[in-house]
Amino acid sequence: MSTDLSTPVAPAPEPDPTPSGIAPERGTWALSWHGVRTVAVLDLRQRVRSTRWMAALVVWFVVVGAVTWLTWVATDAAFGSSRDYGSTSSQVGPTIAGPAGPTVFGLIVFFVLFLGLLVSPTLSATAINGDRNAGTLATLQVTLLTPAEIAVGKLGASWVAALAFLVVSVPFLILALTAGGTPVLSVVVCLLVLALLLAVVCAIGLGFSALTARTSGSAVLTYVTVAGLSVISPMVFGLTVPAITTAEPVRVWNVPADFDWYAGEPPTCELTTQSMTRTHTERTWWLLAVNPFVIVADAAPGARSGTSGSGFDVLGGIRELVRDARTGPPTEINYCEGRFGTGGADSPVAQREPDRSVVWPWGLAVNLLLGAAGLATAVRRLTIPQRTLPRGTRVA
Amino acid sequence: MPNTPDDDTSAADPSLPAAVPSGGLSREPAAGVGGTLGGGLDSGLGAGLTATLGQGSGLTAQGVHRSFGSVRALAGVDLEAHAGAVTALVGPNGSGKTTLLLIFAGLLVPDAGQVRVGGVDPVTHHQAARARTGWMPDVFGTWDSLTAREVLLTFAAAYRLTRERAEARTTELLETVHLTEFADLPASVLSRGQKQRLGLARALVHDPDVLLLDEPASGLDPRSRVDLRILLRLLASQGKTVLVSSHVLTELDEMADDAIFLSGGRTVPAGTVATAQAAPRTWRLRALSLAALVGWLTTVGATWLPDDERDPAARGTGPGDPPDGPGGVLLQVDGEAGAATLLRDAVAAGVPITSLAPVGGALEQAYLALEEERR
Ligand SMILES: Nc1ncnc2c1ncn2[C@@H]1O[C@H](COP(=O)(O)OP(=O)(O)OP(=O)(O)O)[C@@H](O)[C@H]1O
Numbered sequence A: 001m002s003t004d005l006s007t008p009v010a011p012a013p014e015p016d017p018t019p020s021g022i023a024p025e026r027g028t029w030a031l032s033w034h035g036v037r038t039v040a041v042l043d044l045r046q047r048v049r050s051t052r053w054m055a056a057l058v059v060w061f062v063v064v065g066a067v068t069w070l071t072w073v074a075t076d077a078a079f080g081s082s083r084d085y086g087s088t089s090s091q092v093g094p095t096i097a098g099p100a101g102p103t104v105f106g107l108i109v110f111f112v113l114f115l116g117l118l119v120s121p122t123l124s125a126t127a128i129n130g131d132r133n134a135g136t137l138a139t140l141q142v143t144l145l146t147p148a149e150i151a152v153g154k155l156g157a158s159w160v161a162a163l164a165f166l167v168v169s170v171p172f173l174i175l176a177l178t179a180g181g182t183p184v185l186s187v188v189v190c191l192l193v194l195a196l197l198l199a200v201v202c203a204i205g206l207g208f209s210a211l212t213a214r215t216s217g218s219a220v221l222t223y224v225t226v227a228g229l230s231v232i233s234p235m236v237f238g239l240t241v242p243a244i245t246t247a248e249p250v251r252v253w254n255v256p257a258d259f260d261w262y263a264g265e266p267p268t269c270e271l272t273t274q275s276m277t278r279t280h281t282e283r284t285w286w287l288l289a290v291n292p293f294v295i296v297a298d299a300a301p302g303a304r305s306g307t308s309g310s311g312f313d314v315l316g317g318i319r320e321l322v323r324d325a326r327t328g329p330p331t332e333i334n335y336c337e338g339r340f341g342t343g344g345a346d347s348p349v350a351q352r353e354p355d356r357s358v359v360w361p362w363g364l365a366v367n368l369l370l371g372a373a374g375l376a377t378a379v380r381r382l383t384i385p386q387r388t389l390p391r392g393t394r395v396a
Numbered sequence B: 001m002p003n004t005p006d007d008d009t010s011a012a013d014p015s016l017p018a019a020v021p022s023g024g025l026s027r028e029p030a031a032g033v034g035g036t037l038g039g040g041l042d043s044g045l046g047a048g049l050t051a052t053l054g055q056g057s058g059l060t061a062q063g064v065h066r067s068f069g070s071v072r073a074l075a076g077v078d079l080e081a082h083a084g085a086v087t088a089l090v091g092p093n094g095s096g097k098t099t100l101l102l103i104f105a106g107l108l109v110p111d112a113g114q115v116r117v118g119g120v121d122p123v124t125h126h127q128a129a130r131a132r133t134g135w136m137p138d139v140f141g142t143w144d145s146l147t148a149r150e151v152l153l154t155f156a157a158a159y160r161l162t163r164e165r166a167e168a169r170t171t172e173l174l175e176t177v178h179l180t181e182f183a184d185l186p187a188s189v190l191s192r193g194q195k196q197r198l199g200l201a202r203a204l205v206h207d208p209d210v211l212l213l214d215e216p217a218s219g220l221d222p223r224s225r226v227d228l229r230i231l232l233r234l235l236a237s238q239g240k241t242v243l244v245s246s247h248v249l250t251e252l253d254e255m256a257d258d259a260i261f262l263s264g265g266r267t268v269p270a271g272t273v274a275t276a277q278a279a280p281r282t283w284r285l286r287a288l289s290l291a292a293l294v295g296w297l298t299t300v301g302a303t304w305l306p307d308d309e310r311d312p313a314a315r316g317t318g319p320g321d322p323p324d325g326p327g328g329v330l331l332q333v334d335g336e337a338g339a340a341t342l343l344r345d346a347v348a349a350g351v352p353i354t355s356l357a358p359v360g361g362a363l364e365q366a367y368l369a370l371e372e373e374r375r
């Protein structure tokens, strides 16, 4: 010590004495299973013990069960007794199995997604600022855990909690499967997509909880974001319809207006150009595509595709809608097709197939990007030593 | 930041490492640092420490500045806390003690200046610095539903201790802080002092070389304070660096080897502290016979004050006949040498002296003499 002191310490920054025998630095983004698990177990333990966890799961089970039962009874009434309802009534067989199965399944999936979107923010949106307020975050940060391990561990804990709710819902999805009409693969795909979407919501909540000092603030911001994706985006889609609606000339292959229907001859179609209002949804379809409900609907395998029964398929209906929206209105219309014997063959209007390619990868990718942004924000905000603090907060 | 006016002082006299030079405080001269280390090296922390000793173990800060917006929390801190010693960090509320400890703990970046923890810069080599630093915040938050044992095991895992090592260490630490019987209760039901002790155990879980304790004694009962003092002395004797911030100066007096004064975000220059220490201090002189004591004091012409608060019997002293009996007076004495002279003279004059001691601890005296402004 004294030898050390006899030479006054130079204020100039000397080259950093890299300590010998010390493991190389693990960077901000370094991840180890050990570290992630430590944080996740800590968070899960804390959550499971401090909240009425079992009660929440039971309530969830009861609520989803009740909704399943209600939809079951309702579709039974709608398709079992009065055949006038529903556009597909002419094709419905004597049993309700065909249409009711996909309906029940679709509604349950949507309801589970709806509840999941409600619950997931509460699982993660207080993960970081809550710990900071409780004074436990800094003590964790000064350990050898990297910021990424803390963030991913917390995300993992809230995701596992969200998955528990999903698991509780599985019996009802299988029940809906027994009503028929839905391929088994649907359950698997829907569960996978639901799980991914809930992970995204958890990650967004985590990001906000790292950004804001107050837990209420981050919860509100997360809910606003989730609402933006699931409610506001279709509303904006609807509101922009006037803006994308224009009157345009459209080539129409049709029976001439002055055709004499009493002449006894088969009509010959002709090509005219008419001004029609067109709604160019191909410009705004992405507003629908980012919607979690649309993503699930579009990703689910078609209910008995090709067969008649899928008419009241909720998921299928939305799938058609969003894919049509992406296709946009045709520039040429063939009104003769199918109505008169001559219609199809000699038509100069090209047969136009709507774009049937999948939409969900785009939507899911956007959602996953949002989630990744949330996670990255959390990691960045957890990095120490900190240069700037969020206003009004102390480290300890 | 070439803001190191006092380095020369400490460099010139190695026995006065950081701040307080006079008798009662620097219990272990710097030579003792090496000595204690030699004794502590066999206790496990061995070779690594010897290796780093050469390039400066312990804690150093040079010209550290840190602002939060417009608030200047630290405006030039220079300090050195030595391995094998307990260093007190003293200062009024808002003087920047917590901020300084956060910088040492690697949680905050200093705006300017250099910090070394065991020879490592916590800003650039934060992992290495964190591995050897144990930090105890002034308020220790706990996860309300984890038990004390789980808290310690979690932190052991976070410091990458092996499972067996973590178990052993947890049991050992719970024993050390006397929480064994509460080990399996949720930490939320622990009392404030028990939580504080758990916080101390948490900071020690990875056997750090450097301990940063922010008001560790607050909320502790007298017994636990004594335990804390003994524990910190023991850790220091094992060659660890211990930096303790506290407002309980009498407490620090008994356990600290050095003291560093912070005021308005600046370390008070050692010279100022020395002056404050050397200034006449109040001592309390007690004798079996107050009358004899007062009589002798009057004959030698010393000025004194009755020791009112302690001894109501002395109230009547003055022109009238004081009722005789044991009693004491307060005197201004010029340093320890003056005290020795006073005592010798009094004894030589046959006054039945029972005690002569400074009023308040050395730290307290120095602190009050520094005319700290509170924030
Ligand atoms: N995050 C922050 N944002 C704004 N100001 C801060 C922040 N942290 C500390 N300060 C200010 O910096 C100054 C030093 O604070 P610090 O907590 O270090 O004081 P202290 O010496 O620990 O006080 P005490 O003895 O009361 O614990 C104070 O004036 C405080 O208001």
Ligand SMILES: [Mg+2]
Binding pocket: B097, B098, B099, B138, B214
């Ligand atoms: Mg403080």
